[in-house]
Amino acid sequence: MMKQVFSFVFLLTFISPAMAQEDYPGERPKLVVGIVVDQMRYEYLTRYWDRYGEGGFKRLVKQGFNFKNHHFNYIPTATGPGHTSVYTGSTPSEHGIIGNEWFDVFTDTEVYCVADPAVASVGTESDAGKMSPHRLRRSTMTDELRIFNNFKGITVAVALKDRGAVLPAGYTGTAYWFHGKDEGRWVSSTYYMNELPRWVEKFNKSKTASSYRQKWKLLYDKDTYVNSNPDDTPYEQKFKGEKAPVFPHDLPGLWEENGGFDMIKSTPFGNNITTDFALAALEGEGLGEDDVTDFLAISYSSTDYVGHRYGVKAMETEDTYLRLDRDLERLLKSLDEKVGKGEYLVFLTADHGASYNPRYLEDHKMSGGFYKTSEMINGLNDFAQRRFGNAGILRYSGYGQVYLNHSVLDSMELDKEKVRRILADHLLTYDQVEKVFTVDMLRSGDLKTGIAELVQNGYNAKLSGDIFVVFSPGLLSTGYVKGGTSHGTAYVYDTHVPFLLYGKGIRQGYTSDKTVIPDIAPTISSLLGIPFPNGVKGAVRSEAYKINE
Known part of the structure; x- marks a missing residue:
């Protein structure tokens, strides 16, 4: 008798109308x-x-x-x-x-x-x-x-x-x-x-x-x-x-x-x-x-x-x-x-x-401005040549990312993580740059809040570069000096x-x-x-x- 009562309670508990309703998707839209x-x-x-x-x-x-x-x-x-x-x-x-x-x-x-x-x-x-x-x-x-x-x-x-x-x-x-x-x-x-x-x-x-x-x-x-x-x-x-x-x-x-x-x-x-x-x-x-x-x-x-x-x-x-x-x-x-x-x-x-x-922001006493990506890339190349004696360590820079030439780094026996950290510190010296993240930071999985989380969610292990650059708020490229707007930021x-x-x-x-x-x-x-x-x-x-x- 106890077994029958238990079974009945089990059915009431685990096959309740509410659960059955949740499991049933309902009538689908056409x-x-x-x-x-x-x-x-x-x-x-x-x-x-x-x-x-x-x-x-x-x-x-x-x-x-x-x-x-x-x-x-x-x-x-x-x-x-x-x-x-x-x-x-x-x-x-x-x-x-x-x-x-x-x-x-x-x-x-x-x-x-x-x-x-x-x-x-x-x-x-x-x-x-x-x-x-x-x-x-x-x-x-x-x-x-x-x-x-x-x-x-x-x-x-x-x-x-x-x-x-x-x-x-x-x-x-x-x-x-x-x-x-x-x-x-x-x-x-x-x-x-x-x-x-x-x-x-x-x-x-x-x-x-x-x-x-x-x-x-x-x-x-x-x-x-x-x-x-x-x-x-x-x-x-x-x-x-x-x-x-x-x-x-x-x-x-x-x-x-x-x-x-x-x-x-x-x-x-x-x-x-x-x-x-x-x-x-x-x-x-x-x-x-x-x-x-x-x-x-x-x-x-x-x-x-x-x-x-x-x-x-x-x-x-x-x-x-x-x-x-x-x-x-x-x-x-x-x-x-x-x-x-x-x-x-x-x-x-x-x-x-x-x-x-940015001109609208500046005219209303708010922070804004324009930047030239090419100037930053040229400056980064010059820095790499001075600091490491070889600008060839930089494979590609653009779309807010820097890709390193790993074969050149290997041939020079350079510590890749250290190179990334040095380049990131240099990029932070540019007025238009707000934050910089290296792949080592992104792979750690510890970036759970704020802009860092957004950068990590945008990082793809197979496709992305070695360094991510986040520009300051209110900035656009010089392509919008004559007007208009763009997007892409965090x-x-x-x-x-x-x-x-x-x-x-x-x-x-x-x-x-x-x-x-x-x-x-x-x-x-x-x-x-x-x-x-x-x-x-x-x-x-x-x-x-x-x-x-």
């Missing part, structure tokens, strides 16, 4: 839509909040879950690593995309994160399509979803930038990106297909891209852009042929000297055509039409091109986000109609933030970005607890009930999940 807004600081949600409509950003925030304190936990904060970290749930230390470009120790050359000479272009005769995910070292949530569904589901990734599509698509999805110049076409590579699908060819033959060859005028009256600087400031760059960086921007009149269709990328129209193509993919691929979960990855790249040219506080930047808000509303309405309200899941985040232009202006969840399985609410980019992939994967990507470092943020009734 479609997951992943949105990455390139160069979106979190504050763009709040700064322009009163100007957004109810159907875009506000719909996602008011009806979804907002992670208000969401950050990148590594450097460099750039497009390639950003997209990869979102979709792998890991950091460059794991997934191997350590920058947009980097020095490749195996070939002794600089490489681009998705360039692949082993594949051919599809949809263009140019080399614009010679891209693949072959440098990716970990699986993505899009890969794990397709494998889980025995490849019955569809993954499509679209972006103006090749890396903004290739990396989210992972190994198993399909990626399309926009080739400008004199073509204005969406293209792909033989990694994915031998010819473009009929729906893509139809889109390319349409007049859609050409329709955006128009003047960029402000969406609203100029006097209403009170959250931005005046229209003409020294913190912005001009298009070639313009007398000043002011509205309206005459695309037809400036077309040829600004790269033809490439000019569209540096205007809100690039986001418009991205939405157009994403909706064409939704229809052409039949995404979300059955019970097998599909995935549509969208990267809005024009926000980055506009930001680089005009900076954080420009009217052009504000106008771009107001127009993007309309694109999001258009996208969500189409999802309501084609997939069904409550039948899809959306997340929105960014691949990095952006800095204020400072909050580059790390703090949105993370919004909306749709099936998501409750309304928010948290101010700190979360990090690698949390996104396991959170989505757990909600779908699929395996995590194989390099996951993030945590499941279940506070956003809707409680099953």
Whole structure:
């Protein structure tokens, strides 16, 4: 009798309704839509909040879950690593995309994160399509979803930038990106297909891209852009042929000297055509039409091109986000109609933030400035020659890293750790340098807080250099003396970005607890009930999940 009672209690304890409910993934969405807004600081949600409509950003925030304190936990904060970290749930230390470009120790050359000479272009005769995910070292949530569904589901990734599509698509999805110049076409590579699908060819033959060859005028009256600087400031760059960086921007009149269709990328129209193509993919691929979960990855790249040219506080930047808000509303309405309200899941985040232009900071009595990387590299070479009698100990310097020539060090019988320490101490004498980390420090595994942790998460044992350089806050390279902005640092202006969840399985609410980019992939994967990507470092943020009734 006692045994029967124990067995009954055991069943009540270990097969409780609560546990059974936790183990059951629930009804999956028909479609997951992943949105990455390139160069979106979190504050763009709040700064322009009163100007957004109810159907875009506000719909996602008011009806979804907002992670208000969401950050990148590594450097460099750039497009390639950003997209990869979102979709792998890991950091460059794991997934191997350590920058947009980097020095490749195996070939002794600089490489681009998705360039692949082993594949051919599809949809263009140019080399614009010679891209693949072959440098990716970990699986993505899009890969794990397709494998889980025995490849019955569809993954499509679209972006103006090749890396903004290739990396989210992972190994198993399909990626399309926009080739400008004199073509204005969406293209792909033989990694994915031998010819473009009929729906893509139809889109390319349409007049859609050409329709955006128009003047960029402000969406609203100029006097209403009170959250931005005046229209003409020294913190912005001009298009070639313009007398000043002011509205309206005459695309037809400036077309040829600004790269033809490439000019569209540096205007809100690039986001418009991205939405157009994403909706064409939704229809052409039949995404979300059955019970097998599909995935549509969208990267809005024009926000980055506009930001680089005009900076954080420009009217052009504000106008771009107001127009993007309309694109999001258009996208969500189409999802309501084609997939069904409550039948899809959306997340929105960014691949990095952006800095204020240093001249803007200096004009407002804040710390900022410009640096010449070439001067620092030349100085380091001179120091190596004086100190060690051979500048050849330096193999490569760039992208914030220094690579040593280990064969030369061996031939000179020099202690490598000591050489790294001496070079690091020298680099700290430069005004623009804030911190320096050697590979010996990074391999120790003891760097768990602050900037040191971000550097360690960006260090890849097979790919990275011997020394990491962290520049002081508020600095940009001399390429931005004429205006605009950039990113890549460990400072909050580059790390703090949105993370919004909306749709099936998501409750309304928010948290101010700190979360990090690698949390996104396991959170989505757990909600779908699929395996995590194989390099996951993030945590499941279940506070956003809707409680099953």
